[in-house]
Amino acid sequence: MMFTEYAWLIPIIPLVAFLVIGFFGHRTPEGGGYIAVGAAGLAFVLSALVAYEVLTGRVTAPYVDQVLWLQISQGITLDFGLYLDNLAVLMMVFASLISTLIFIYSIGYMHDEGEKKRRYYTKVSLFLTAMLGLVMASNFLQMFIFWEIVGLCSYLLIGFWGFKHPKGEKASAAAASAAKKAFLVTRMGDVALLAGLFVLLNEFGTLNYAELFSAATLAAADSSAVALGSVLIFGGVIGKSAQFPLHDWLPDAMEGPTTVSALIHAATMVKAGVYLTARSFPLFVQSADVMLFVAIIGGVTAFYAATMALNNMNIKRVLAYSTLSQLGFMILALGAGGYVVATGVAGGVDVSGAKAFGYTAGVFHMMNHAFFKALLFLGAGSVIHAVGSEDMRQMGGLRKRMGITSITMLIGTLSIAGIPVFAGFWSKDFVLESVLVVAESSEPAAMIFLLLYLLALATAFMTAFYMFRLWFMTFCGEEGEASKHCHGESPPVMSYPLIALSVFAALSGFAILFGFNTTMTFQYVAGEFVVGGGGYAMLDVLEKIFTSPYAYLAIVIALLGIYAAYRMYYVRDLDPGRFNRDGQSALYQLLQRRYYFPQFYDGIALKMAYPAAMAVEEVDRKAVDGSVDGIANSLTGGSQMLRRIQTGFLQTYAAFVVGGVVVLIALIYIIGWITGGA
């Protein structure tokens, strides 16, 4: 028996939990929390078994199994099914694993939410279903369906406190507004993605991965249509993975519970865009320009978002900007790797996994980030839970009161900062190297990639700085106002998941030596696209990293960032106010105000859509409807006539009907007489 044949059960398990908790959750302990944990855990076990079979070649990848969903035209069908390759199983495993850990943590974190707990576990179970469905889907339409459902769950969970917020009315309003914003901004991207599906469906007559990803099919297609489709699909990525310029919803999404931020807005859902980019590689690499565009968006977002984390005082917002920035890293790596493949495809040259390891780097960083960012968010949640504040100025000195939280978070911080041998070090180094490969090449866009490399280096510096700033401000120095309320370390149900995640955050980087290096690759060999195979051997990876001066450069840069944070926020002999005129400098304000992007969105809504709507309403009421009433009035000598028709309407109506029927019959006979006589 092969577990893969039962892989379709994996999303069904949390779906059942969703229904059970939805209807009966309030009758079970913790509002169905244990059911959610059990379902997620079961999904993880089954995912791991399937992943084992796929990755070890017991099942030929991709494993495709689909049924007809809808026949929409002659020969054009929309299908529903599974497409399991190395990428899909990786996503399944870490999505279900992290979900399990976060659901366990939630039992502690959401303990005091009372009747709202059932709603919470219903929604997160639905989310897990949709997330698994998204990564297992066999075609773009099915992916899109789940893509929208995870978006819905995100909306619902950001707005979880959209009414009856424990902190009162203002917080309720903020949560409701943030939820709406998240939905609308990501929908802009989704609409582009939808248009991309139209382009593909028109060009290929199918949306199935198995058919679309054949190099022969793609080579025979209209290349401009494929490029257009790719760019539009990437539009969806920009929305979902919060890339510039559709990034601004993510910081606001922090209004949701911290567990939701960890699960949806750091570890899993926002990765869907990265996943989709990797998934669509065969399409995207048809055009080097598309891949260059992808890389630029990623690089710009990485840098841009990191700047906003530098001076933010809210612990969750800093992590949110950091997520944006790290997502930019992943997209950048995929763009760089894809660019190499694209030029290979254009020149008819084979590109093996080793040359195109931007793909590996992007996917690798996606996995590592899922672990360390989930850890950091849950750690932040543990702090917030204990001190009742999100403002880091009110924290400080928590190291003594919250031992486990502070140490696990330090591991996460070291990991994201890129300190050897923590997970983030390996994948961030790979990301930088993958960009550098293109920058050093003779490709026409080499200069652009050099710039992107420099942006990425600067980002690495900022990342180390702001993350250690966060850690020092929270855990070191004197106790802040809120710290004094701290009632000690969080309960084991919360701290154990932190410990588990910190193990992953520390060690998951070694995966690149033991399998990841040869399974999560994308090759273009002998005219075909292949996921898995090729790549670097373990020793080559080690050699590549530890003999490259650039790897040491990145380490030094990170250490410099940490040193700066150490001076400013630990030793405090360097006053950050010196650099920003105590928060009065224009640059400081620009960052605080998020480059005025919120105003920009509001401007679109309030200065364009709303006035247009009011104008339509005005036209409708005055011109269209007004003219109707006007004509009626002038024809009938004012409203007198209308009123007369209304009073005694039954009689009038009867007259209408009788008159109508008489006319009708008369007409019939007259016509009959004419035609009959003819």
Place this chain on the structure above:
Amino acid sequence: MTDMILSLVLFTPLVGAVLALAMAGDLAKYARYVALAFTALPLAVTLYLVTAFDASSGYQFVDQYAWIETSFLSIQYIVGLDGLSLIMVLLTNVLMFLVVLFSWEEKERPNFFFALLLGMQVGLLGVFMAMDYFLFFIFWEVALVPMYFLINIWGGPKRHYAAIKFFIYTHVSSLVMMIGIFALVIESAAVAGTGQLSFAFADVSAAAALFTQGFQVLVFGMLFFGFAVKMPIVPFHTWLPDAHVEAPTAGSVLLAGVMLKMGTYGIIRICLEVLPEGAVAWQVPMIVIALVAIVYGALACIAQRDLKKLVAFSSISHMGMVLLGIATLSDIGIAAGAFQMFAHGLITAVLFMVCGIAGHNVGTRQIPLLGGLAEKMPNYAAFMMIGFMASLGLPSLVGFVAEFNILVAFYNWGLSEGVVWTIIIALASLLLTAGYYLWAMQRSIFGPLTDKIDTSKVHDVSVYEGVSLAALCGLIALFGIFPALAWDFIFPYASDLAAVLEVFL
């Protein structure tokens, strides 16, 4: 072939209507049981018909009697179902049954109220079943009359104005439509040379191949106008928001859920089927009209303060989607347009029920006065959200399937005509739609609980309301996840029709 079963479905509600009407005085409060029984029976039979229907062939369950048969005139009673009419009959009977349930606690003249609902059902079913133009026209009129009374008697403060407006618009358009129908019948008699005016669909269709192009274009225009006012299209739409705002909930549900579809049904059934050359000539105007309705309706929604008026304008936008699909004259487009009729029927029923509940459980439908209702009315908030999400095209719910395929068809059309940029207009409307629904939810069910109205007496949905809403939401999800359940009835029909139209494209 004579098969009484369809006539049974058609006239059961009529018997119910007469019975309910007769239950005056003390008996009036039991009229609802009659209504429930006499809507349940046609629904049950319809479900049987769905299982017995063979999607691969045309009209089925045909019941036929000669009515007026002279040397120069032939009017018959013929009813039958094909794929298109089947899903419309199914929609009508489902909604009727649930509306009766929803209105279970109607206190004002319940016997008359339920009699009108049942009477309307006869008219609506007749329109979708008729296979004779005369019959079609009669049922068309029969359906409209009860609506007038529903608005005029059970309506809001401006009900008289709204009712008369509804009546006048409807009748002017009916008149134009009637002239168009006569033109069809006379011309077909003329070209066939039989000398007998036959109103049967089959006879007109048989002669239709000989219609000149000029005739087709002219008559298409007349019929299209007649049907389009019913849909409605901009600028002949202003009767709709007024009628909805004033109508009682049951009336609104049926008006938007089924009655608007009479218009698009007529466009497919008569305009496209009989006048293919006219359809081709009118294609671009139809697409322009559809796009205007879609965007105009969506923009108007943003400006609305009355929840019900918002939903009414959203109907204009979504019916525009139906027309957009139909106007592509392709198999995907026609099937998706018809599917959208079905989908919109289910979804808009939820929306109007939700508006109605706001009216009587909260006391106001004015969005600025609402806020934070999810706290007091969690079930209500859930239904509203499902309805809104379905309406804005959330995948896995029925509206998405319709919208997706309509836009696929429209994209294909745009590409083949070299105006692919027009898809941007349609896509922008998706954003506007999401915008007004989410904004409305933010202001009505989320945020702090309103202090502008007295919320102490606010209560959640009642059992009857809840059951009918839950059933509708279940159907919305069912057909969203398994759209083939309805789509496979429509598609063979659409495919055949598109094949005919393609000759002239």
